[in-house]
Amino acid sequence: MIEVENLVKHYRSSSGEIVRAVDGVSFAVNPGEMVGLLGANGAGKTTTLRMLATLLTPTSGTARVGGCDVATDPVGARRRLGYVSATTGVPDRLSAREILHSFGALHGLRGDALEARVARLIDVLDLARCADRPAGRLSSGQRQRVSVGRALVHDPPALVLDEPTNALDVLGARDLLAFLAGLRGDGRAILLSSHRLHEIENRCDRFVLIHGGRVVAAGTRDAFVGQSGGLEEAFFAAIGEARPE
Amino acid sequence: MTGPRPSPDRAAGESSPLPALAAIVAVARFQIDRLLTPPRLALAAIGVIFPTAVLLAAAKARDASLDHDLGAILLYALVPEAVCMLGLLVTISPAVADELERGTWVHVAVRPGGRRALLLGTWLAAVLWTGAVALLGLLLALLTGVISNGWSLLGPFTILVCLSCIGRAALFALPAVIVPKRSLVASVGVALVVEYLAGLIPAVINQLTVSLRLHTLLVRFMDWQRTLAPELQLLIDDRPPSAQVAAVLLLAVVYLAIAVAILEWRQFPPSEES
Secondary structure (H helix, E strand, C coil), X not given: CEEEEEEEEEEECCCCCEEEEEEEEEEEXXXXXXXXXXXXXXXXXXXXXXXXXXXXXXXXXXXXXXCEECCCCHHXXXXXXXXXXCCCCCCCCCEHHHHHHHHHHHCCCCHHHHHHHHHHHHHHCCCHHHCCCEHHHCCHHHHHHHHHHHHHCCCCCEEEEECCCCCCCHHHHHHHHHHHHHHHHCCCEEEEEXXXXXXXXXXXXXXXXXXXXXXXXXXXXXXXXXXXXXXXXXXHHHCCCCCXX | CCCCCXXXXXXXXXXXXXXXXXXXXXXXXXXXXXXXXXXXXHHHHHHHHHHHHHHHHHHHHHCCCECHHHHHHHHHHHHHHHHHHHHHHCCHHHHHHHHHHXXXXXXXXXXXXXXXXXXXXXXXXXXXXXXXXXXXXXXHHHHCCCECCHHHHHHHHHXXXXXXXXXXXXXXXXXXXXXXXXXXXXXXXXXHHHXXXXXXXXXXXXXXXXXXXXHHHHHHHHCCCCCCCHHHHCCCCCCCHHHHHHHHHHHHHHHHHHHXXXXXXXXXXXXXXX
């Protein structure tokens, strides 16, 4: 469902230097699978996800969503992908219902189909009690749920989430990850980035660790962790850093 | 249950294909929804009342209603120029810049219409919003009867307002996509340098300004070309009104095409966002 092959993204910095933000990354996410993209800040996680979301153009390599190449068929890729960015970007004045309506309309949904889809999302995201309240008056967890609903409004088979639990407390993060696990059970391919390893350690089917724009380790939790004892230990070992005491 | 329930069912299927125009209209509706805030509505109300207040003050100073020509000059300065220019400056520049600066643009740009629909929809929202404010301001000014035979100005000034909004919103979209972090300052600079200074220079560069077309149309609509001082004749174009209208529309298309091309081409690395 999500296929990334030798993906490269280079920028020219303000000083004129070439910055290799992503440097030959490859991985895949199958339907019904949740994959965790791990890495420190600046490792290239967000740049990779943004190339998948057609927000950045790859320098080279390929990225496909549902068989659609993000470079040659970006509209097809957008139709098949839901994207949740690190910043919720939920307009303060609009309500959850209005936001979901607006973004459904951006996908060509209208009439009864749009109404039914918005009602269903409000129900499954547990937003019924605050669906008509301005988003500026919602809690961080509720805003993040609106953000997830906005990504799901067109019922995409693939979902990409960039550090979705960042602004959430422990309970909010737990609820969101349980919800994502439900989406995975629904047959969607889910790729989420995070540097809060303990939260996703037991949620993801596989992990891909990026460091310096390259994949330095990948595999199931058991294969990834190996003899190191835990995901954090494996993470520090893979990037060549000693775990802080 | 405090959190969302897992295992939602799948919806009926993929969304239907969205034609380009429908995507632009959908973005415009979304942007207009976002504009409906109390501060924005208060600003719009000021924009509606401001021309009438100035005209009434001018009439009071003269102890009489304004004659047709003087009223037309004042109305032109107030509505197609001041209200449209200021309205667009505080609408399209912050809208585009806010999207790009705060990272909210990505949520619209990942939809099928992409960045093109984002920019053109925002442009359309700015034109409709500012145009509505300016036309209400024009109507209110004419309703007061402060200008002699004022209703004859309604048709020509409606055209001037529409062209001012269409052309200048496209012009201000350029600095918004080139320097989103300084878009308002850059747009004010463009307004002053391109629209006012260059618009008053009788040179080839005039051809690229909306001001030249609006000045020319005003002179033609008011039938002032024969009585205009020779030095002022240099500031207007010889071609007929239809050519001026076509020129503004062409300028808008060119400006928007450049802005869309820049937005499509530009890469916004995560590190550039605030």
